[in-house]
Amino acid sequence: MKDHRRQLENVSRRLFFRQGLSLGALTMLTGCNLQDDTAVDRALWAMSRWNDRVQAFLFDPHRLAPTFRLDDITDPFPFNAFYAEDSVPDIDLSDYRLTVSGRVDNKAAWRLEDLRRLPQAAQITQHICIEGWSAIGQWSGVPLGLFLQRIGADLTANYVGFKCADRYYSSIDMPSALHPQTILALDFRNDPLPLKYGSPVKLRIPTKLGFKNPKHIVEIFVTNDYPGGYWEDQGYNWFSGL
Ligand SMILES: Nc1nc2c(c(=O)[nH]1)N[C@H]1C(S)=C(S)[C@@H](COP(=O)(O)O)O[C@H]1N2
Ligand SMILES: [Mo]
DSSP, X not given: OHHHHHHHHHHHHHHHTTTTOOHHHHHHHHTOOTTOHHHHHHHHHHHHHHHHHHHHHHOOTTOOOOOOOGGGOOSSOOOOOSSOGGGOOOOXXXXXXXXXXXXBSOOOOBOHHHHHTSOOEEEEEEEEETTTEEEEEEEEEEEHHHHHXXXXXXXXXXXXXXXXXXXXXXXEEHXXXXXXXXXXXXXXXXXXXXXXGTTTOEEEOTTBOGGGSOOSEEEEEEESSOOOOXXXXXXXXXXXXX
């Protein structure tokens, strides 16, 4: 009972940290017997997916995330991953190819030079990690919306998914993918992304929490089938908009 209670409190905090729904309200809403693991689990997952739909409905594709000045940049910028910094994948840039798949017309792979030849956008924005820290950084790269147009993506599809060199993966909704501040970042502070910050390509999406910013991207796919994500599949809310 105690364990269930803690598990419930953690998940309800994650799901409702902004709305402030209490554990009492959650148990009343779900009508769950707190000792029934699978019923609690099913109810929480259903609520999280419902929370995704509400956030998607409330998302304003024209509202911009706050931007900052050069001297606001956090130095040193923090590193974070599901492993320690000495395990960051070592990627050979000359061999690197970005694969595209799913609901796209042009499935040719992209070399870094090809990506750099596309129009670039820059931003100084805040990265907020669910673990309780935030930092301001500067990134530039190809707007994801522009990239999706170039590959002839089905822009009416529901999801854009990302696979990473370190087996991390994530996915976002199409309106967030087309948001003007969502970029395939190639540079950090005007230099090619250092390995620890996601070389050679990371998603920079300042309208979402930090874990929705996959680093070391090797494949982008467009789909109508819910792809989940590394943390999302462990209970973190999928939409995670700010
Ligand atoms: N490939 C990959 N991307 C990832 C992660 C990871 O473990 N692997 N961690 C995520 C989390 S939780 C955070 S907070 C940010 C950290 O990015 P940073 O190292 O540039 O600060 O990367 C996100 N993207
Ligand atoms: Mo994070």
